[in-house]
Amino acid sequence: MKAGRVIGKVVPSRTVANLPAGSWLVINPFNREQYRDPWNAPLSGEPSVVAFDELGAGEGEIVGFVEGGEASWHFPAPAPVDTYVSVIFDRINYHD
Amino acid sequence: MLRARIVGTATATVSHPGIKGCRHLLCEVLDHEGGPTGRIVVAVDRLGAGAGSEVLVTADGEAACRGLAAGRAPLRNAVFGIIDSTGGGAS
Numbered sequence: 001m002k003a004g005r006v007i008g009k010v011v012p013s014r015t016v017a018n019l020p021a022g023s024w025l026v027i028n029p030f031n032r033e034q035y036r037d038p039w040n041a042p043l044s045g046e047p048s049v050v051a052f053d054e055l056g057a058g059e060g061e062i063v064g065f066v067e068g069g070e071a072s073w074h075f076p077a078p079a080p081v082d083t084y085v086s087v088i089f090d091r092i093n094y095h096d
Numbered sequence: 097m098l099r100a101r102i103v104g105t106a107t108a109t110v111s112h113p114g115i116k117g118c119r120h121l122l123c124e125v126l127d128h129e130g131g132p133t134g135r136i137v138v139a140v141d142r143l144g145a146g147a148g149s150e151v152l153v154t155a156d157g158e159a160a161c162r163g164l165a166a167g168r169a170p171l172r173n174a175v176f177g178i179i180d181s182t183g184g185g186a187s
Contacts, residue, residue, distance in 0.1 A: 001120075001137065001138040001139070001171065001172060001173055002136075002137065002138065003106065003122075003136075003138055030136070031134065031136075032134055032136065035103075035104065035122060035136055054112075055110045055111075055112070056110070057110075064106070064108070064120065064138050066157075066170045066171060066172050067172075068157070068172065069157065070157035070160075070170055070171060070172045071170060073157065073168045073170075074112075074114060074166075074168045074169055074170055084170045086111065086112045086115060086169075086170040086171060087108040087110065087111045087112065087115065087120070088108060088109055088110040088111075089106045089107065089108050089109070089120075090107060090108065090109040091106065091107045092104065092105075092106045092107075092122070093104050093105050093106075094103060094104035094122060095103060095104055095147060096103070
């Protein structure tokens with residue numbers, strides 16, 4: 001799992017069938033600088049990802065997301081989701 | 097499998113039900129000499145690894161979810177060993 005900050009939302013007009021209810025978040029993945037100061041550090045230079053969210057994370061929140069097959073294997077039916085928001089963090093303590 | 101050092105902790109207010117209550121650690125992946133790589137993964141820990149510890153982290157969801165009541169959860173990384181010492185090939 002990686003951590004990142006929610007910086008936006010994507011609203012599709014049409015999707016394939018069989019998707020559970022949820023939203024699509026744009027996430028800026030963390031590097032060391034953001035782990036040091038998660039809520040105040042400027043955005044990282046990492047490419048943003050779009051993740052499927054069922055937890056209701058909002059803009060500015062810090063989330064943990066998983067990429068790959070694990071992102072959708074808990075869904076009852078196969079879904080084309082490869083990035084999934086697993087947790088919303090309320091505290092991150094980083095020490096060098 | 098990754099060799100990593102614990103560089104922090106994270107606490108979650110809201111989690112997917114399958115990993116609710118899990119302890120999350122920030123693990124920095126180490127290079128072949130044990131040096132930092134800058135790559136940090138968040139892993140679930142059930143062993144009680146402490147700050148600064150060197151650990152083994154699985155990067156396979158099947159292994160990471162073993163032991164979870166829910167079975168398959170949206171999870172890939174879990175601490176599965178605490179490293180005592182590392183040695184080279186020839187002694």
